[in-house]
Amino acid sequence: MTGGSKSPGSGRQQAPASKIQQEAGPCFEGLQIDTPYFWGSENVLQARTFFEHLNILVPASAILYFEGTTIAPEVAAFYDSHRTPEPVRVARDTLWPVPAVYHVRFSPQMVQFLCEQAERRALQEMFDHVKVYEGQSMLLTFHDAFSGWLCISERLPEEKVKTFFHALGASYSRERTMERDPKQLEQALNALARFQLRQRVLRVWTWVGILTLTLWVYPVAYRTTRVMTVTGLVLCWAGALFLWKHRKAVTLPLAAVAVMVGTLTALPGRPVESSSLGRDYSAGLRVFRGVRYVWGGEGWLGMDCSGLVRQGLVWGQLKHGICTLNGRPVRDALSLWWNDCSAQAMRDGPSGLTRELSRAATIEDADPSQLRTGDLAVTADGVHVLAYLGNRTWMEADPMAGKVVEIALPTTNSWFHVPVVFVRWRYLEPAKP
Numbered sequence: 001m002t003g004g005s006k007s008p009g010s011g012r013q014q015a016p017a018s019k020i021q022q023e024a025g026p027c028f029e030g031l032q033i034d035t036p037y038f039w040g041s042e043n044v045l046q047a048r049t050f051f052e053h054l055n056i057l058v059p060a061s062a063i064l065y066f067e068g069t070t071i072a073p074e075v076a077a078f079y080d081s082h083r084t085p086e087p088v089r090v091a092r093d094t095l096w097p098v099p100a101v102y103h104v105r106f107s108p109q110m111v112q113f114l115c116e117q118a119e120r121r122a123l124q125e126m127f128d129h130v131k132v133y134e135g136q137s138m139l140l141t142f143h144d145a146f147s148g149w150l151c152i153s154e155r156l157p158e159e160k161v162k163t164f165f166h167a168l169g170a171s172y173s174r175e176r177t178m179e180r181d182p183k184q185l186e187q188a189l190n191a192l193a194r195f196q197l198r199q200r201v202l203r204v205w206t207w208v209g210i211l212t213l214t215l216w217v218y219p220v221a222y223r224t225t226r227v228m229t230v231t232g233l234v235l236c237w238a239g240a241l242f243l244w245k246h247r248k249a250v251t252l253p254l255a256a257v258a259v260m261v262g263t264l265t266a267l268p269g270r271p272v273e274s275s276s277l278g279r280d281y282s283a284g285l286r287v288f289r290g291v292r293y294v295w296g297g298e299g300w301l302g303m304d305c306s307g308l309v310r311q312g313l314v315w316g317q318l319k320h321g322i323c324t325l326n327g328r329p330v331r332d333a334l335s336l337w338w339n340d341c342s343a344q345a346m347r348d349g350p351s352g353l354t355r356e357l358s359r360a361a362t363i364e365d366a367d368p369s370q371l372r373t374g375d376l377a378v379t380a381d382g383v384h385v386l387a388y389l390g391n392r393t394w395m396e397a398d399p400m401a402g403k404v405v406e407i408a409l410p411t412t413n414s415w416f417h418v419p420v421v422f423v424r425w426r427y428l429e430p431a432k433p
Helices: 047-052 073-081 108-120 158-168 182-217 223-243 248-266 274-286 305-324 327-338 343-348
Strands: 037-041 063-068 100-105 129-134 137-142 150-153 173-176 354-360 376-379 385-390 393-398 403-408 420-425
Touching: 037 158, 047 108, 047 158, 073 100, 182 223, 223 248, 248 327, 274 305, 274 385, 305 327, 305 343, 305 385, 305 393, 343 354, 343 376, 343 385, 343 420
Parallel strands: none
Antiparallel strands: 037 150, 037 173, 063 100, 063 129, 129 137, 137 150, 354 420, 376 385, 376 420, 385 393, 393 403
16 A cells, blocks of 8 residues: 655655665655755656656666655666665655665666566556655656656756647646645554554454354364364454454443353352253263264264263363352363363273273173163273263264164163173262361
C-alpha cells in the first residue's frame, strides 16, 4: 500500500551520506520540494515520452530516485549497476510496506534503458514513485508515476518547465506547496503497520484454529497431538483476544472462559462420593453409544475399547466436579485425558490407576454382587476391556460389531466367554473415613 499527499512537503532533513539507511528511515524524513510553489500536472501519462525529454528539464548531474515494492529483478540489477556513490536521504512516498529504493545516475544509457523497459513491461515492475534531485535540492517528484501528480520545483526556470510540458503535450499549473505533517504521516504509517500485523496474525490464527480443530476431532490421539491441541487452544484464545480486543462481545466471553477454566482447575479438592461418581461415569460411557470402532480412537469420530472406558470416565469426572464444585475430579479428568492407558495397563495397574478385584473364566461366571458400576473386565491376554454399567449390563467398543455397544447378559458375544481380570478404577474406590 502506498500513500502521500498530492503535493510534497516543504521541510527537509539531511543525514550524512555515509550513514544513510534509506530503506529503514521514516518515510517523512529526507529531501522534499522546499519552494513555496511548484509547477504541477496530472496529465503526464506516457513514460517513454517523459524520459526522452527529461534532459530538457534537469541537468546532466541530476540523480534519479526510484521507489517501488514490486520492481522486477532484472530492472533492480540494472539500477544497482548505475547507483550513485553518495546518495542523500529522500522522503519516500510509500508508507507500507517498506519499499526498495534506488539512487541512480542520470545518463543517456539510463534513459535508453527506461524507455525500452516502459515499452515492454508494467510500470510497477520499474517503480511506483519517481523523483529527481541535484545536490541538496529536490527538483521533481512524481507520486504514483504516470497516473498521479507530477510536481516540479520552482528552482528550475519556468522557460525549461514550459518547454518540457510542451514536448510532452501536457498542461500544467502553479500550485502552492503544502506542508507535509510528519505527525500525521507517522500516525498513518503506524496505522498501516498495525493493519498489516493484524492481517498476519489473522492468517496465522485461522490456520492454527483449523489445525487445532482437526486435532480435536481426529479420533486417534498421542502425547504429541495432545501437546499440539493444548497449545493450539491457548494460541486461539490469545489470538482472538488480540484480534478483537476492542469488541466487548468477544472479549467478555473470552475472559469468562479463562476465569471458568482457571476456577474449575483451582477449586479445592474434597473426597469424592464413589457411588455418585460411578453414576456419572455410567452416563459418560453412554454418551458414546453407537460411535464407530477405530483402533486407537478416543473421540466422537472413532473409539476403541480402552479409549471408551477412559473417555467415559473423563466425562463423568468433569460432570461430577462441575456439579459439586469439587476440584479433585476435574484435575483427575485432565490427568486421565493427558495420560494414555491401554487395556493391558488397566489390567496390570502399573501407574496405580486401577486395582485388581478378581479373576474369572468368563464374565458370565462372575458374581455380579461383587461388582460396582464402573468396574472393568480386561481379557486375560490384555487385548480388550469392557465397563460395567450395573444390572448385568456391560458397555464396550466392539471391533467385531464395529461400534460402541451396550450388552446385557446373557449374550453370545465372544468377549463374554474368555478369561478375564476384573479391576476397579482407584477414582471409584470408596473414600476412606
